[in-house]
Amino acid sequence: MSETKNRPVITISRQYGAGGRTVARGLSEFLNIPWYDRDFVKKTAEKSGYTEDEVKRAGEEISHAGSVMNNLLNNIASYISSYDAINEAEKKVILDLSKNPCIIVGRCSNIILRRAEIPSFDIFLTGDEEFRLARTKELAEFGQADPKKYLDERDRMRETYYRHYTGHEFGDYRDYDVIINTAKVTPEECIEHLGAILSKFYA
Numbered sequence: 001m002s003e004t005k006n007r008p009v010i011t012i013s014r015q016y017g018a019g020g021r022t023v024a025r026g027l028s029e030f031l032n033i034p035w036y037d038r039d040f041v042k043k044t045a046e047k048s049g050y051t052e053d054e055v056k057r058a059g060e061e062i063s064h065a066g067s068v069m070n071n072l073l074n075n076i077a078s079y080i081s082s083y084d085a086i087n088e089a090e091k092k093v094i095l096d097l098s099k100n101p102c103i104i105v106g107r108c109s110n111i112i113l114r115r116a117e118i119p120s121f122d123i124f125l126t127g128d129e130e131f132r133l134a135r136t137k138e139l140a141e142f143g144q145a146d147p148k149k150y151l152d153e154r155d156r157m158r159e160t161y162y163r164h165y166t167g168h169e170f171g172d173y174r175d176y177d178v179i180i181n182t183a184k185v186t187p188e189e190c191i192e193h194l195g196a197i198l199s200k201f202y203a
Contacts, residue, residue, distance in 0.1 A: 017132030048089030
């Protein structure tokens, strides 16, 4: 069996509706390692001192206007935004979790681990808009909003957040080891193929 320290942390970045949680959950069962997504909220709240509701609202999404305002206010030496404080707490959680084999969904974890020189295997899940819109409707998280507008807004905010905190473009192939279009590969096939690739590390 490979030594734990030689096993890369698996990160999954994804567009909204591309099935990130489904793939993470299945891959977790396949490799018998934990996965973290919504669990992040409690852990980040503990690290940051913010409430779980505040961490949920900050999430990993920020509007363009919010990003601009955040940059402007950060020029004031004494100012630290809630977004920044929560992001710093998330970094600490990611680095703490990376001490053991696991799967981390989102939170710019691929770049955070790379900058900390911690080995990772980075996955990006994308999907055709029609497919992701259908998934958006299934997830039913859009409340009274139009599903298409909700999907577009979630994508824009996630892209802005990633750019704001990494300086990279969300979905740039150079930031990932594998990119999968989940509109063309079923979750089961996705998990099977990724499991086959990663089994050499987790055998």
